[in-house]
Amino acid sequence: MEVLKIATAGSVDDGKSTLIGRILYDTKSLTTDKLEAIEKTSKQKGYDYLDFSLATDGLVAEREQGITIDVAHIYFSTAKKSYIIADTPGHVEYTRNMVTGASTSQASIILIDARKGVIEQTNRHFFINNLLRVKDVVVAINKMDLVDYSEEVYNKIKADFSELMSKRDYQDQKITFIPVSALKGDNVVNKSDKMSWYKGEALLEHLEQLDKKDIYNVGTPRFPVQYVIRPKTEDFHDFRGYAGKVYGGELSVGDNILVLPSKTRSKIKDIYFYDEKYQTASRRSSVTITLENDINVSRGDMIVLENDLPTIDKQFTANICWMDSTPLEVGSKYVLQHGVNKVLAKVETINHKINPDYSGIDKNVKGLGVNDIASVTFKFNKPLFFDQFKNHRTNGSFILIDTQNNNTVGAGFIQ
Amino acid sequence: MNKDTYDINSLENEAIYIIREVAAQFEKPVLLFSGGKDSITLVRLAVKAFYPAKIPFPLMHIDTGHNFPETIEFRDRLVKELGLELIVRNVQDSIDEGKVKEETGRYASRNQLQTTTLLDAIEEFKFDACIGGARRDEEKARAKERIFSVRDDFGQWDEKNQRPELFDMLNGQINLGQNVRCFPISNWTELDVWSYIQQENIEIPSIYFAHKRKVFLRDGMIWSAEDEVVYRDASEEVIEEMVRFRTVGDMSCTAAVLSEAATISKVVEEIRDSTISERGARIDDKRSEAAMEKRKQQGYF
Numbered sequence: 001m002e003v004l005k006i007a008t009a010g011s012v013d014d015g016k017s018t019l020i021g022r023i024l025y026d027t028k029s030l031t032t033d034k035l036e037a038i039e040k041t042s043k044q045k046g047y048d049y050l051d052f053s054l055a056t057d058g059l060v061a062e063r064e065q066g067i068t069i070d071v072a073h074i075y076f077s078t079a080k081k082s083y084i085i086a087d088t089p090g091h092v093e094y095t096r097n098m099v100t101g102a103s104t105s106q107a108s109i110i111l112i113d114a115r116k117g118v119i120e121q122t123n124r125h126f127f128i129n130n131l132l133r134v135k136d137v138v139v140a141i142n143k144m145d146l147v148d149y150s151e152e153v154y155n156k157i158k159a160d161f162s163e164l165m166s167k168r169d170y171q172d173q174k175i176t177f178i179p180v181s182a183l184k185g186d187n188v189v190n191k192s193d194k195m196s197w198y199k200g201e202a203l204l205e206h207l208e209q210l211d212k213k214d215i216y217n218v219g220t221p222r223f224p225v226q227y228v229i230r231p232k233t234e235d236f237h238d239f240r241g242y243a244g245k246v247y248g249g250e251l252s253v254g255d256n257i258l259v260l261p262s263k264t265r266s267k268i269k270d271i272y273f274y275d276e277k278y279q280t281a282s283r284r285s286s287v288t289i290t291l292e293n294d295i296n297v298s299r300g301d302m303i304v305l306e307n308d309l310p311t312i313d314k315q316f317t318a319n320i321c322w323m324d325s326t327p328l329e330v331g332s333k334y335v336l337q338h339g340v341n342k343v344l345a346k347v348e349t350i351n352h353k354i355n356p357d358y359s360g361i362d363k364n365v366k367g368l369g370v371n372d373i374a375s376v377t378f379k380f381n382k383p384l385f386f387d388q389f390k391n392h393r394t395n396g397s398f399i400l401i402d403t404q405n406n407n408t409v410g411a412g413f414i415q
Numbered sequence: 416m417n418k419d420t421y422d423i424n425s426l427e428n429e430a431i432y433i434i435r436e437v438a439a440q441f442e443k444p445v446l447l448f449s450g451g452k453d454s455i456t457l458v459r460l461a462v463k464a465f466y467p468a469k470i471p472f473p474l475m476h477i478d479t480g481h482n483f484p485e486t487i488e489f490r491d492r493l494v495k496e497l498g499l500e501l502i503v504r505n506v507q508d509s510i511d512e513g514k515v516k517e518e519t520g521r522y523a524s525r526n527q528l529q530t531t532t533l534l535d536a537i538e539e540f541k542f543d544a545c546i547g548g549a550r551r552d553e554e555k556a557r558a559k560e561r562i563f564s565v566r567d568d569f570g571q572w573d574e575k576n577q578r579p580e581l582f583d584m585l586n587g588q589i590n591l592g593q594n595v596r597c598f599p600i601s602n603w604t605e606l607d608v609w610s611y612i613q614q615e616n617i618e619i620p621s622i623y624f625a626h627k628r629k630v631f632l633r634d635g636m637i638w639s640a641e642d643e644v645v646y647r648d649a650s651e652e653v654i655e656e657m658v659r660f661r662t663v664g665d666m667s668c669t670a671a672v673l674s675e676a677a678t679i680s681k682v683v684e685e686i687r688d689s690t691i692s693e694r695g696a697r698i699d700d701k702r703s704e705a706a707m708e709k710r711k712q713q714g715y716f
Contacts, residue, residue, distance in 0.1 A: 002425075003425050003426065003602075031689070071559065072558040072559050073551040073552075073558050073559075073601070073602070074558060075551070075552040075602075075604045077604075077606075082604075082607075084602055096579050097579065099579070099581070100579040100580060100581055103581040103582050104580075104581070104582065226432070226435045226436065226439055227435045227438060227439045227465075229465060229466075229467070229468050230468065231467045231468035231469070232468075233467070233468075235467070236467045236468075239467060241467075243435050243464070243465075244435075245428065245432050245583070250420070271421070272466070273421050273463075274462075274463040274466050275466055275467070278419070278420070278421040279419045279420070280419055280420045280421070281420070281421050282420050282421065284425060284428055285421045285428050286427075286428040286429075286431035286432045286435070286464070287421060288466070299439055323579060335588065337584055337586060339583070339584065340436070340439070393582065394582060394583065397581065397582050397584075398584070399579075399581055399584050399586060401586055401588055405590065406586070406588035406589055406590055407578055408578040408579050408580075408581075408586045411579065411581045
C-alpha cells in the first residue's frame, strides 16, 4: 500500500479541521465511538450540525479556544492508498508548524474562505509551499455554500491566486483549484450537484490519482552513515556494516564509491536488509552496506558514487525559516544538523529578508525574529557534504539547534 | 519479494531509521516493553535495525501486576529466545513503598500508577531515551506527538513547546535531567501493525486471538471474569463468550470484543471491517475527553 503524506494549511476559521473531518466521515474512516463522541459534543455545544473539527483538534487548549495550535497527524485509507494528513495551524505565529508539516509531505492543500478570498495568510502558505518545493498543491476554495456556489466568486479567487503564482520561484509546482464546501460535503469526497459549472475532480479523486513516484524528486544517491554495525560474534567476526538510509537514486553491489569527507575509494560488497542480501537498494530504504576493503567509516560520513559528488565546503548560503523568539543575528552560533551530521555554525551574513507580505526583499536587516524567512550565509568548524535544496530535498536541508537549551530553532534550505 | 531492488514498506524503513538514530544519539536508551503487539513489533524492528549485531539496549517492562498471565509468559520466552536483557519494575513495589495509592471502586485500575514507577526507573538507570510503541492514530492527543518527544525532570510533556521535526532530521540533544521518548511507529495505524505481524509471521500472545472466556457486561463493554483484579458487582452476571482482546493493558481496564477471529489473517480481516477504534476498548480514556492529554502532561506515554 502506498502512503501519501499531505500537509494542510489555512487561516483560523477557514474550516480546515472541518474539511479533514469531512474526508474522514465520507470515507467512512470515523469509527463508531469517535462519531458518538462528535455527536455528543456537538449537541452539548448546541450546534444543529455535526462539528467534524472535533475529530482532529486534540488538545484541551484548542478545544477551549476552538483553534488548532500544533501539527496533528490524521490517518485514513481508501482502497487505493493510505493517507497521512499533517494538519497545521494557520496562525501567523505558527508558521514554523506549517514549514514542519510541509517538509515531510508530498502534497499540500491550501484552504481559502470563499467569502474572504486571497488574504495575506494565503500568500504565506503559498510561499512556504513553494520554498519547500512541494510538488503538488491543491487550492481548496471552501465555504462555497456561503457564496451561493457562485462561479464568479470562484473565478475571481482563481485569478487573484494566479497573480501570486507568477511570482513563484519553483515553476514546476502543479496547482489545482477545487471549489468545495467542507460543512456540506460538496466536492470533498463526492462530486457536488450544486456546481455543475465545475468540470474538475473532487478533492479526494484528485489525491487518489497522484503518482507518488512522480512526487519524490529523484536526486543522485546519497548514503549518510547512521550507525556502524560490528557484531564481533563468531559467525560475523570481521563484519563491518554501515547502516543508513539511501536518499536520491539507487546504490548497487559493485558500485565504485567514495567515503566523505576522507574521499577514500572502495566498492560496495553487499547490501543487507536484515538477513537478506540485495543487488540494489533504492531510495528511502534503510539498509546495511558492507565495503570491499576495510576502511575507517563512522557516523556522519557519507557514501556516494565516485563520479557524482556533492559540494564539500565549510560554508554555504541558505534560505532559512527562523522559529525562535530569541533573534538570529550576525555572529550568532548554533549547532547545525545536516542529516545525521552535526557541526558548529556561525552566522556570517544576513543577506536579505523576505517581506512578510512577500512583496519583495529587505536587504537592511540586523536580526531575524520568529517566523522570518531570510537568506543567510553560515560558516562551520568542519566541512559538510551538501547539495542545493532544489536538486536534493534531503541533502539540501538542515536544522539549527540552540546551543543553550537544545531546541530546534530554525530550518534551512541550501541555495 | 523482489530480490533485485529493495524498497519495501516505507513505514518499516522509517521505523528502522528512527531506532538507529536513538542508538546513535543517546548514551543510555531503553525499549519500553509491555508484551503487547506494538512493543513486540518494535522488538522485531530493532532486531532488523542492528542485524547481525544484537540490539544495543535493554528492554524494560513496567509491570502493573495486573497483566494477563499469557502476556508475562510470552514476554519471558521472547527475551530468552532473542538473548535480550530485560529489566522489570513493579507498580506493586511503588504501592508498598507508599509512593502511590491504589485506586478503589468499580473503575479502579493501575494504569495511572504506572507513571510513578516508570519515572523512578528512568531515574534509577539514568535512561536518556525511552523507545515506546505509541502511535499517532490511537487517540487525538497522541496525534500531536513528535517522534522525539522531550520530557523534563518530572517526565512532563509540554504540548505547546514541542520541537519542530523537519524532513528526516531528529534532534536528540537534551540538557541534564531531560530525557526523550522516542516513537518509531508513530505513523503506523492499528491495521499497519497487524498487517506487519502477518507479513513477518511474528508470534504474539494468545489473548489477541478468539478464545472462550468467562466474561460479564458493564457499560456496554465486555470484561474478563476470570481474573480477580477486575472488579465485579455481585449483580453482574458471568457468561461464557468467544472473545479476543485488541489491546493488552492492565486487565482491570482492558475490555474484550466478541470475535471468532482465531488466526492473524482473520484478525486483519476483522479490523479492516471494524467500526470501533482500538482505544474505545480502554476504559480509562473515556473518563473524560482530556484524559489522555492530562496523563501525558504527567509523564505517562
